[in-house]
Amino acid sequence: MTDGIEVKIKRGSLTLEPTTDELAIQSDPPLTPTYRGSTAIIDTERMGGEFHVTLRVPASVRTMEANIGRGPCRAQGLNIHDMDLNVGLGPLTLSDCGGTWDVNVGKGDAVIQSSRGTFDINVGMGQCRLKGVFGTVDVNAGLGQVVGEECDGTFDVNAGKGNVEWTASRGRVEINAGLGDVRVLNGAGRNLEVNAGLGKVFVTDGHWEDADISIGIGDATIHAGVQNLAVSVKTRGTIDVSIPDTQGARVEASTGHGRIISHLDLIPVGHSGPQRGERLVGMVGDGAGRLTLETRRGDIIVAQHIDGQPETPSDAHPGSFREAHRLLILEQLQQGRLTVDEAEALLSGLDASQD
Numbered sequence: 594m595t596d597g598i599e600v601k602i603k604r605g606s607l608t609l610e611p612t613t614d615e616l617a618i619q620s621d622p623p624l625t626p627t628y629r630g631s632t633a634i635i636d637t638e639r640m641g642g643e644f645h646v647t648l649r650v651p652a653s654v655r656t657m658e659a660n661i662g663r664g665p666c667r668a669q670g671l672n673i674h675d676m677d678l679n680v681g682l683g684p685l686t687l688s689d690c691g692g693t694w695d696v697n698v699g700k701g702d703a704v705i706q707s708s709r710g711t712f713d714i715n716v717g718m719g720q721c722r723l724k725g726v727f728g729t730v731d732v733n734a735g736l737g738q739v740v741g742e743e744c745d746g747t748f749d750v751n752a753g754k755g756n757v758e759w760t761a762s763r764g765r766v767e768i769n770a771g772l773g774d775v776r777v778l779n780g781a782g783r784n785l786e787v788n789a790g791l792g793k794v795f796v797t798d799g800h801w802e803d804a805d806i807s808i809g810i811g812d813a814t815i816h817a818g819v820q821n822l823a824v825s826v827k828t829r830g831t832i833d834v835s836i837p838d839t840q841g842a843r844v845e846a847s848t849g850h851g852r853i854i855s856h857l858d859l860i861p862v863g864h865s866g867p868q869r870g871e872r873l874v875g876m877v878g879d880g881a882g883r884l885t886l887e888t889r890r891g892d893i894i895v896a897q898h899i900d901g902q903p904e905t906p907s908d909a910h911p912g913s914f915r916e917a918h919r920l921l922i923l924e925q926l927q928q929g930r931l932t933v934d935e936a937e938a939l940l941s942g943l944d945a946s947q948d
Contacts, residue, residue, distance in 0.1 A: 594631060594651075594653050595615070595616045595631055595632070595633050595651060595653060595654055596631045596632070596653050596654055596655050596656070597631060597632035597633070597654060597655070597656045597657065598616070598632065598633050598634075598635070598648070598650065598654055598656075598657045598658070598659075599632060599633070599634045599635070599636070599657075599658050599659075600635045600636075600646070600648070600657075600658070600659040600660065600661075601635070601636045601637060601638045601660050602635075602637050602638075602644055602646060602659075602660070602661045602662065602664065603637055603638045603640075603644075603662045603663070604642075604643045604644070604662055604663045604664055605637070605643040605644040605645045605646065605661075605663075605664045606643075606645045606646070606661075606664045606665050606666070606667075606683075607646050607647075607648070607659060607661050607664070607665075607666045607667070608646070608647040608648070608666075608667050608668075609647075609648050609650055609659070609666075609667070609668040609669070609671055610647065610648070610649050610650065610668075610669055610670060610671075611649070611650055611651075611652070611669075611670045611671055611672075612649035612650065612651055613651070613652070614649070614651065615651055616633055616648070616649065616650065616651055616654075617648070617649040618635065618646065618647070618648055618649075619646070619647040619649075620644060620645065620646045620647070621644070621645045622642070622644065624637065624644065624646065635648070638662075643664070650671060650673075652672075654673065655673070655674040655675065656673070656674065656675045656676075657673050657675070657676050657677070657678075658676075658677040658678075659676075659677070659678050659679070660679045661679070661680045661681065661683065662681045662682070663681055663682045663683060664680075664682075664683045665680075665683045665684050665685070665686075665701075666678065666680050666683065666684075666685045666686075667685075667686045667687075667688075668686070668687050668688070668690055669687075669688045669689055669690070670688070670689045670690070671690050671691075671692070672690065672691040672692050672710075673690075673691075673692040673693070673694070674692050674693060675692070675693055676692060676693065676694045676695065677695045678694065678695065678696050678697070679696075679697045679698075680697070680698045680699065680701060681699045681700070682699055682700045682701060683698075683700075683701045684701045684702045684703070684704075684719075685698050685701060685702070685703045685704070686703075686704045686705075686706075687704070687705045687706070687708055688706050688707055688708070689706075689707050689708060690705075690708040690710070691708060691709045691710045692710045692711075693710060693711045694710065694711070694712045694713070694714075695713045696712065696713065696714045696715065697715045698714075698715070698716045698717065698719060699717045699718070700717055700718045700719060701716075701718075701719045702716075702719045702720045702721070702722070702737075703716050703719065703720070703721045703722070704722045704724075705722070705723050705724075705726055706722075706723070706724040706725055706726070707724070707725040707726075708725070708726050708727075708728075709726070709727040709728050710728045711728055711729045711730075712726070712728065712729070712730045712731070713730075713731045714730065714731065714732045714733070715733045715734075716732075716733070716734045716735065716737060717735045717736070718735060718736045718737060719734075719736075719737045720737045720738045720739070720740065720755075721734050721737065721738075721739045721740070722739075722740045722741075722742075723740065723741045723742065723744050724740075724741075724742045724743060724744070725742075725743050725744065726741075726744045726746070727744070727745050727746050728746045728747075729746055729747045730744070730746060730747070730748050730749070731748075731749045731751075732748070732749070732750045732751065732752075733751045734750075734751065734752045734753060734755060735753045735754070736753060736754050736755060737752075737754075737755045738752075738755045738756050738757070738758070738773075739752050739755065739756075739757045739758070740757075740758045740759075740760075741758070741759045741760065741762050742760045742761060742762065743760075743761050743762060744759075744762040744763075744764070745762065745763045745764050746764045746765075747764055747765045748762075748764060748765070748766045748767070749767050750766070750767065750768045750769065751769045752768070752769070752770045752771065752773060753771045753772070754771060754772045754773060755770075755772075755773045756770075756773040756774045756775070756776070756792075757770050757773065757774075757775045757776070758776045758778075759775075759776065759777045759778070759780060760776075760777075760778045760779060760780070761778070761779045761780070762780050762782075763780065763781050763782045764782045764783075765782055765783055765784045766780070766782060766784070766785050766786070767784075767786040767787075768786070768787045768788070769787075769788045770787075770788070770789045770790065770792055771790045771791070772790060772791050772792060773789075773792045774789075774792045774793045774794070774795070774811075775787050775789055775792065775793070775794045775795070776794075776795045776797075777795065777796045777797075777799070778795075778797050778798060778799070779797070779798040779799045780796075780798075780799040780801065781799050781800050781801065782801055782802070783801075783802045783803065784801070784802065784803050784804075785801045785803070785804040785805070785819075786804070786805045786806075787804075787805070787806045787807070788807045788808075789806075789807070789808045789809065789811055790808075790809045790810075791809055791810050791811060792808075792811045793811045793812045793813070793814070794806055794808055794811065794812075794813045794814070794815075795814045795815075796814070796815045796816070796817050796819070797814070797815075797816045797817055798816070798817055799817050799818070800817065800818035800819070801817065801818070801819045801820070802819075802820050802821065803819075803820065803821045803822075804819045804821070804822050804823070805823045806822075806823065806824045806825070807824075807825050807827070808824075808825070808826045808827065808830055809826075809827050809828055810826075810827075810828045810829050810830060811826070811830045812826075812830045812831045812832070812833070812891075813826065813830065813831075813832045813833070813834075814833045814834075815832075815833070815834045815835070816833075816834075816835045816898065817836075818836065818837045818840055818900075819836065819882070819884075820840070820842075820881070820882040820883075821882050821883045821884075822834070822836075822842075822882075822883070822884050822885070822886075823883075823884075823885045823886075824885070824886045824887070825887050825888075826887070826888035826889060826890075826891060827889060828889055828890065829888075829889065829890040829891055830888055830890075830891045831851075831888070831891045831892045831893070831894070832846075832886050832887075832888050832891065832892075832893045832894070832895075833893075833894045834884065834886060834893075834894070834895045834896070835895075835896045835897060835898045836877075836884070836896075836897055836898075837897065837898060837899070837900035838897045838898065838899055838900055839878075839900040840877070840878065840881075840882060840897075840900075841876075841877055841878025841879035841880050841881045841882060842876070842877050842878070842880060842881065842882035842883055842884045843874075843875075843876050843877075843880045843882070843883050843884070844857060844859060844873070844874065844875050844876065844877060844883075844884045844886075844895065845872075845873075845874045845884070845885050845886070846859070846871075846872070846873045846874075846884075846886040846887070846893045846895055847870065847871070847872040847873075847886070847887050847893075848870030848871050848872075848887075848888050848889075848890075848891065848892065848893055849869065849870045849888070849889040849890060850869045850870050850889065850890040850891075851870050851871070851888060851890060851891045851892045851893070852870075852871055852892050852893075853871045853872075853873050853892070853893045853894075853895070854892065854893070854894045854895075855873055855893075855894075855895050855896075856895065856896035856897065857875060857877055857895055857896065857897065858875055858877075859873035859874060859875035859895070860873060860874055860875050861873050862874055877897070
């Protein structure tokens with residue numbers, strides 16, 4: 594009985610499928626496995642040419658290691674207790690798989706769909722896409738987009754350079770993005786943590802119990818139900834937050850250098866040190882949750898929307914919103930908080946948004 598498989602293909606393709614019978618190999622050109630105990634070995638590294646291999650894997654196999662130097666790899670319907678899968682150059686697709694998977698793709702797209710288990714996914718250069726994945730998942734992407742859709746579980750996403758899009762998913766989610774935008778749409782769960790170095794962060798629709806958003810340089814737009822929300826922009830960026838009108842919270846918003854536009858009943862208070870920005874505090878509804886908003890250099894906009902109908906204030910009232918921003922820019926220029934070049938750039942961007 595075969596309980597382990599080792600595959601090495603220098604160039605070609607590998608397809609993995611389940612079977613209720615014994616291990617079967619379909620290969621072009623033909624291959625015959627060797628055995629080390631109960632482990633089947635398929636090794637083409639010392640052979641010339643391309644090998645296109647389909648393995649039908651029996652349920653008795655608990656461990657498997659597959660290495661493909663150059664070429665696509667596809668696995669469907671496999672439940673492997675311990676899988677180590679490495680693709681140097683080529684796309685990878687996993688469908689309806691389960692178990693514990695350690696996946697490494699040097700250059701190529703990785704797609705994992707309709708699967709359940711524990712997945713450690715590393716993609717050097719290429720897109721990583723998850724759809725309908727349930728379980729515990731770690732994603733490390735060097736250069737390329739990371740997309741999650743209709744997932745549930747615990748997710749740790751690290752993107753070096755590329756956007757992250759997380760849609761209609763639940764659970765605990767931590768997203769770390771070096772360079773790129775992060776969009777979390779219609780999600781729900783206990784914890785959402787986003788750390789962005791340089792890029793914008795959008796959290797829209799859905800509901801989270803706790804959300805912690807930290808950005809180096811970039812804007813944050815949070816239009817969702819979040820019971821406890823903390824947003825911090827370390828260097829420069831605008832914070833735009835809108836919560837449902839059914840949500841109560843204690844609110845604290847502060848800017849080191851910028852203004853606060855509040856549609857809530859907040860009270861201005863002084864900073865503890867030298868002041869060039871603003872600080873507002875207050876309570877909305879029963880004050881059950883907490884909103885803590887802070888940017889070093891930039892504006893803060895805080896509002897409420899009808900529950901179930903989130904809206905962006907700038908979309909709802911474009912004229913009054915642009916005029917308020919225009920007056921704000923001119924006032925900051927007059928007070929010396931902005932240079933002439935900075936003010937001209939902001940006004941130009943405001944005018945361009947009307948087109």
